Amino acid sequence: MKIPLRLAKREDLRIIGVEPVAEAELCSRTLELMGEFRAFARSFSVMLETCTGCGACAKACHSYLGTDDFFNIPAARAGLLRRIFSRYFTWSGRVLGRFSGAAEFGPGTLDSWVDYFYQCNACRRCAKFCPFGIDTGEIVLAGRTILTRLGRAPAFMVNIARNELTTGNNTGILKPAIIDSCSFLEEELLEETGLEIRIPVDKPNTEILYLPSSSELFVNSDTLMGAAKLFHYLGVDWTLSSTLLEAANYGLLFDLDVMKKHNNRMRIAATAVGAEKVVMGECGHGWRAAKMYSEGANGPFPFQLTHILELVTERLPDLNLTKLPIRATLHDPCNYGRGAGLVEEPRKIMHACVEDFTEMTPNRDRNFCCGGGGGLLMDEMTEIRMELGKEKSEQIRRLLPLDYIALPCASCKAQFPLLLKHYGMGEVRTGGVLDLVGRSLVLNRQQDERTSPQDCLGG
Numbered sequence: 001m002k003i004p005l006r007l008a009k010r011e012d013l014r015i016i017g018v019e020p021v022a023e024a025e026l027c028s029r030t031l032e033l034m035g036e037f038r039a040f041a042r043s044f045s046v047m048l049e050t051c052t053g054c055g056a057c058a059k060a061c062h063s064y065l066g067t068d069d070f071f072n073i074p075a076a077r078a079g080l081l082r083r084i085f086s087r088y089f090t091w092s093g094r095v096l097g098r099f100s101g102a103a104e105f106g107p108g109t110l111d112s113w114v115d116y117f118y119q120c121n122a123c124r125r126c127a128k129f130c131p132f133g134i135d136t137g138e139i140v141l142a143g144r145t146i147l148t149r150l151g152r153a154p155a156f157m158v159n160i161a162r163n164e165l166t167t168g169n170n171t172g173i174l175k176p177a178i179i180d181s182c183s184f185l186e187e188e189l190l191e192e193t194g195l196e197i198r199i200p201v202d203k204p205n206t207e208i209l210y211l212p213s214s215s216e217l218f219v220n221s222d223t224l225m226g227a228a229k230l231f232h233y234l235g236v237d238w239t240l241s242s243t244l245l246e247a248a249n250y251g252l253l254f255d256l257d258v259m260k261k262h263n264n265r266m267r268i269a270a271t272a273v274g275a276e277k278v279v280m281g282e283c284g285h286g287w288r289a290a291k292m293y294s295e296g297a298n299g300p301f302p303f304q305l306t307h308i309l310e311l312v313t314e315r316l317p318d319l320n321l322t323k324l325p326i327r328a329t330l331h332d333p334c335n336y337g338r339g340a341g342l343v344e345e346p347r348k349i350m351h352a353c354v355e356d357f358t359e360m361t362p363n364r365d366r367n368f369c370c371g372g373g374g375g376l377l378m379d380e381m382t383e384i385r386m387e388l389g390k391e392k393s394e395q396i397r398r399l400l401p402l403d404y405i406a407l408p409c410a411s412c413k414a415q416f417p418l419l420l421k422h423y424g425m426g427e428v429r430t431g432g433v434l435d436l437v438g439r440s441l442v443l444n445r446q447q448d449e450r451t452s453p454q455d456c457l458g459g
Contacts, residue, residue, distance in 0.1 A: 001069045003115050004380045008158035013151055016161045016258060020151025027105045031088050033146045038089065044142055047134045048082045049090065051075055057126035057136065062368045063119055066390040074126035074136035077116045081143050084109060114152055117143045119384060121376060122253065123334035123369035141253065148255040156378035160250045164262045168244040168269070169214035175201070175242040181217040182240070189225055193443050197232045199224070203239035205274045210238055210308070211247045211266065212281035213410035220413050222431055222458070223282055226438025227308060233441055234315060238279075244269035247286035248410060252293070253375035259289060260297040266290065270303050277304040279311055282432045284333030284373060284409035288340045309408060312437055313345040316352055320442040326403035326457065327356040329396075330433070331416070332367040333409035346408055346433045353440040354404070360395045368392050370407075372415025385415060386422045393423040400425065404457060408433045429457055 010020050021029045037044045057074040058064055064072040071077055086093035087102035096102070103109075117140045124137035147153060163172040173181075182199040189197040200206075208231070216224035231238045244265045251259025270278050280287050287307055295301065312319075330350050336342035343364045350357045360367060371388030396405065407413045407430055416430045439457065 001067060001071075001115065001119070003118060003384060005114060005118055006155045006378070006380055007114075008153050008155040010151070012155065012158050012162070013153065016158060016165065016255070018148060018151060018153070018255075021149075026110065026150060029150060030084075030105060030110070030146065033149055034085060034089065037142050037146065041142075043135075043138070045085075045089070047136075047139055048078070048085045050132050051078065051082065051134055052132075053079075054131065056129050056131060057134075060125050060129040062123070062125070062371065062391040063121065063388050066371070066387040067119065067384070069119075071112075071116050072119055074120075077120060078134075078136045078139045080109075080112050080116060081139060110147065110150065110152060113143055113147055117147065118154065118376065118381075119388070121334065121369045121371060121374035121388065123373060124338045125334070125366070125369065128338065128366060144254045145256050153254055154375070154378060157250055157254045157375050161255065161258045161262075164246060164248075164250060164265075165258065168241070168262075168265050169246040170248055170250070171214050173214055173217065173245065178217065178240070178242050178245060185217070185221055185225055185228070188221070189228060193229070195232070195443060197228050199228050200239040202242050203237075203273060206237050206239045207276055208236055208238040209241055209270050209273055209275035209278045209303075210281065211244060211278060211286075212240070213247050213283050213286070214245050215410050215413070216281065217245075220410065220432065222435040222438060226432065226434035226436075227281065229438045229441050229443060230312065230319075230434070233320075233443065234318065239273050239275075241269040241273060243272065247281045247283035247290070249286050249289040250375055252285055252289040259293065263289060263294055264298045266294070267298060267302060275303055277306065280305070280307050282308065282408040282410065282434055284335035284339070284411065287342065288335040291340050307342060307345075308434060309342060309345045309349060312434070313348050316348065319352075319437075321352050321437075321440045322442050323355045324353060324436065324440055324457075325355050327358065327401065328354045328404040328406055328436070329358050329360055329399055329402060330363075330406045331360065331370060331392075331412055332364055333407070333412055334367070334369050334373055336408070337365040337367055346406070349433055349437060350406060353436040358399055358402075360399065368395060370412050370415045370419065372419075373409070373411045377411060377414055382418065386419060389415065389419040389422075393419055393425070396420070396425060396428070397423070400428075402428050404428070404436075405430045406433045406436060407431065431457075
């Protein structure tokens with residue numbers, strides 16, 4: 001299925017250090033890049049050479065189940081790259097050619113990679129069901145990096161990468177706007193709680209550097225306010241950084257050089273404010289990139305690294321929480337459940353914050369992707385994202401009636417409202433796990449006396 005993806009212009013690619021490849025050199029450069037990945041990661045070759053095409057991954061993939069497109073079966077999608085790899089990098093492919101399942105590099109090769117590598121959320125659920133443990137999501141991400149180096153990257157991702165590398169956040173917010181937004185949220189906190197709860201920016205000699213999603217200054221502000229309430233209640237010394245206001249790291253999703261450069265800003269920002277600990281906010285792929293790849297990309301941590309949900313779970317005995325009278329469920333972001341092992345902490349928090357917590361089926365590391373992860377939040381992909389989210393919508397429908405869906409990931413927070421509206425469930429509220437902590441944390445009498453779901457969820 002052809003997708004309406006807008007590719008970045010030549011001049012924009014150059015901003016992130018990519019020089020587009022001339023048409024006559026595409027084949028040789030593609031093979032050169034595949035060879036580099038082969039040398040860089042032995043797993044790349046192993047996964048490409050091991051697949052038997054058994055099809056066990058088909059019914060595990062929300063993309064295939066939502067679109068009913070053969071090439072969205074994980075093995076078939078990876079096969080678009082595998083057949084080229086086989087032709088030029090294996091003995092059987094060089095000798096037997098197409099009779100061994102190999103294929104020549106041709107005019108439509110890269111177009112097919114773009115179309116199908118960007119219908120995959122890289123959720124990695126396929127790897128849980130593959131008898132050999134082949135991680136097709138990792139093949140897709142390798143393919144995306146190769147496409148980027150060839151000059152074929154989504155304009156959406158390139159724009160975000162430019163913002164991350166120049167301002168330290170996805171939306172390109174500069175320090176004056178950051179300070180204004182934090183001041184506004186402080187006013188909101190004062191009005192809600194009657195307390196002067198601060199959201200400091202670039203505070204020197206501080207204990208904790210908190211890295212939220214930059215969306216928390218605007219559309220997901222209850223998540224940042226939940227963090228501010230938590231830090232205020234615990235009396236910890238914390239700050240945001242105007243040079244790194246972004247947990248997300250889009251480089252992981254399309255270009256490893258960008259991932260490495262943005263990741264290094266975490267070290268620079270932590271050093272600038274003297275932080276002993278960096279606390280990552282609610283972002284699935286951002287947490288995976290920070291936890292799993294930071295030291296490999298940029299060396300050992302000069303600080304302690306943890307996630308905000310780990311911090312909340314650790315301090316649960318110290319918190320005065322009232323259970324909100326709502327029926328709520330938890331969506332496991334793919335990069336928590338299958339990428340970084342963050343599965344039990346949000347559940348402990350949910351049990352502490354709501355009266356009726358119900359699980360989706362399946363859940364944890366077998367949960368279905370919402371269809372919005374992997375960097376596919378571009379507007380032109382909205383219609384396809386609804387198809388990718390079909391299995392997730394069915395999970396939600398089976399739980400109705402619901403008051404709230406907890407989404408500890410910025411991409412999921414952007415996808416779910418559109419998905420629920422599309423499938424006729426727009427009345428269900430969504431937000432972060434940290435939002436619930438902020439609503440449940442007893443800071444004054446007014447909070448303790450709230451009784452209705454509308455009151456405790458802000459109307």
